[in-house]
Amino acid sequence: MINYFRLAYRNLGRNRRRSALSALALGLGVALLLLMAGFFEGEMRSAMESSLRLQSGHLQVRPVGYEEDKLSLAWEDLIENPEQVAAQIATLEAVADAAPRLMASGILTVRDEAVGVQVLGVDPASASNAPYREGLLSGSFLEADDREGILIGRPLAEALGLSAGSKVNLLVNTSDGLVNEQAFVVRGVYSTATPTLDKLVVLMPLAKTQTITGAQNRASIIFVLLKDREQAPVVAQAIQGKNIEVKTWQELNQLLIETENFSNAYLLLLNLIVLGVTATVIVNTLVMAVFERTREVGILAAIGMKGRQIMTLFLAEAGFLALGGIGFGLPIGWALCAYFGKKGFYIGDLGITGMAFGERIYTYLTLEAASSLLITALILTLLASLYPAILAARLEPVEALHGKN
Amino acid sequence: MEVAKVTDVTRVYKVGEVETHALNGVSLSIEAGEFTALVGPSGSGKTTLLQLLGCLDQPTSGKVFINGKDVTQLNRNQRADLRKGAIGFVFQFFALIPTLTAYENIEMPLLLLGKKPSERRQRVMELLDAVGMAERAHHRPDQLSGGEQQRVAVARALAPHPLMILADEPTANLDTDNGRQVMQIMQKLNQETKTTFIFATHDPRVIQYAQRVVTLRDGKIVDDGNGK
Structure with a gap:
């Protein structure tokens, strides 16, 4: 078997430029697809991490039938004595933090501008506020007994020309179905690097949120981190x-x-399309080789090489081209992923609601994604190369010896 | 002992609606150790007869026997197996694999036969010596002259100890000296190894080496006699 490989390797060396260009096409395809795989994985991981830290937590305890989209403040939709419930949950060994949160919709007005916001009432001392605390860009974090302070995200601050110390009016829905309005002071501006949420969420101490909304000693959820x-x-x-x-x-x-799941399916389709195109380049190279070496195939057949052995020879050539391409594309794709894993792609605000996409995507290439891509590239190239290999194997010796194909 | 026999063989090539009778009811028997020339003008059927004897092609009708076995009943793979061990070829064009050295070209049939490395090495060196190419063992075909390439081709044909070697116009692309050298080597190997040689030619200088001369014309054997 090893001699097929030796012969195949030397055959590729006959037209080095053509072989190199074929491998290069596959290599560039592989590098590009590795980057794409890293991009998708990074995007999804970042969105999931943001969601876990900012929106969903690892667990949420909430009243039966609570609909998060409605931000209902009706007492029957809220948890009573939430601090007590949170304290009980926090005693569980697996729980890192449990904190009540009260959510309400509101309208922030400054001068003649008004923006719809989501008021998030939090216990300022809770560890689950770390993303806001660590993302504080200016001003100071909230205190539990602060009756006038709020924190706003950078996109909202920029849109309304606000900064720490600015005064705003906040109109909030209440539990009895009415609205309540009060002047607040922006204590600080934060950024969680998640524009979709940062432009929407206004942080307020839980006690103040309970007061202004009339929820009293109630909360929407217990936000639990494990x-x-x-x-x-x-x-x-x-x-x-x-x-x-x-x-x-x-x-x-x-x-x-x-x-x-959808993006994985999309990525698979993209892989098949790009690898299909690059495999075509290799198939083309091998078809040319079959036509150029028809007489040689005839000689091999004459000295007793069987069809499947001739097929193996051409598949070995395809395998070498594929491995060469992969060997070229893998370090490039890996290096690109490593670079953009550190620097990230700036994508800004995608404007997608319901998912916490960051403003920058850091590529993240998993071993599984990389190996599955490389194996797909190899298999697809070999499968596509079956055509020229079969073409060569089916040549009639007597015709091939006369250069007829 | 009879190594090859064709019985009432015809071979018709059809191109579109046109049929060409390359062989027309040919019968021939080849004994072991013969050094036989198939002669005749272009289109007489020499190459077609060699191809049938070499199991490279199948007759339209009639039977071909190699070592007593009817090869017209064999499938493609079985014919390849038969060629591998029993038949050696020398072609008009210097049919070596260009990416392999002289040594590796001679080794190729032995690899296909699954011979052990030590056996292969011994046999290849023996043949390189026999054709006077030991010094050029590690040269590739493009580094060899036409005569040298044809000598390597003869050595390759002999490598698996075949029953017979079929040579199609083996000197056609060689100058007089090289042509003579190749014929002398083939003759010497025929005498020393008792391997059967059948060669197609229309070169009178080559015909003189033959023990038996079979003359074809228009797809039929018109004469079968002694050469010398």
Whole structure:
């Protein structure tokens, strides 16, 4: 068998430029697809991480039938004594943090400009506020007893020309179906690098949110972070209570998971298209080789080489071209992913609601994605090369010896 | 002992609606150790007869026997297997694999036969010596003269200890000296190894080497006699 490889390797060396260009086409395709795989994976991971840290947490405890899109403040849609419930949940070994959050819709007005916002009432001392605390760009973080302070995201601050110390009016829905309005001071401006949320979410101390909305001692959800998110189903089972339900991060991020599945399917299609094109280049090279070496195939057949052995010879040539292309494309694709994994692609605000896409995508190439791409490239190239290989194997010796194909 | 026999063989080539009878009811028997020339003008059927004897082609009708076996009943792979061990070829064009050295070209049939490396090495060196090419063993075909290439082709044909070697116009592309050298080598190997040689030619200088001369014309054998 090794001699087929030797012969195949030397055959490729006959027209080095043509062989190199064929391998290069596959190599560039592989490099590009590795970058794309890193891009998609990075985008999805970043969106999931943002969602877990900012929106869903690892678990959410909420009243049965709570609809997060409605931001209902009706008392029956809220959890009573949320701090007590959160404290109980926090005693579980697997729980890293549990904090009540009260959500309400509102309108922020400055001078003659008004913007719809989502008021997020948080316990300022909670560890789950870390993304806001760490992302504070100016001013100071909220204090639990602050009755006038709010934090706003950078896109909102830029849109309204606000900064730490600016005064604003906030109109908030209340539990009795009315609205309440009050003047607030922007204590600080934060950025979680998630424009979709940063332009929408206004942070307010929980106590103040409960007061202004009339929710009193109630919250929309208990936001739970776990030490290991894979423990979510087990911990969810452990949390029981009257009129409450527990949602895991998988249930809360269904749209994102479906989007990821869709993007994987899209990526697979893209892989097949690009690799199909590059495989065509290799097939073309091999078809030319079959035509150029028809007489040689005749000689090999005359000295007793069988059709499948001739086929193996051409498939070995295709294999070398594929491995050469992969060998060229892999380091380039890996290097590009490593570079953009550090620097990231700036994409700004995609304007997609319901998913927490970051403003910058950091490529993330998994071993699984890379190996599956490389194996697909090799298999697809070999499959496509069956055509010239069969073409060569089916040549009639007597005709091939006369150069007829 | 009879190594090859054709019985009432015809070979008709059809191109579109036109039929060409390359061979027309040819019968011939070749004994072991013969040094036979198939002669005749272009289009007489020499090459077609060689191709049938070499199991490279199948007759339209009639039978071809190699070592007593009816090869017209064999499929493509079985014929390849038969060629591999029993038949050696020398072609008019210097039919060597251009990417392989002289040594590797001679080794190729032995590789196909699955011979061990030590056996292969010994046989290739023996043949390189026999055709006077030991010094040029590691040269590729493009580094060899036409005569040298044809000597390597003869050595390759002999490598698997075949029953017979079929040579189609083996000297047609060689000058007089090289042509003579190749014929002398083939004759010497025929005498030393008792391998059967059948060669197609229309070169009178080549015909003089033959023990038996079979003359074809218009796809029929018109004469079958002694050469010398």
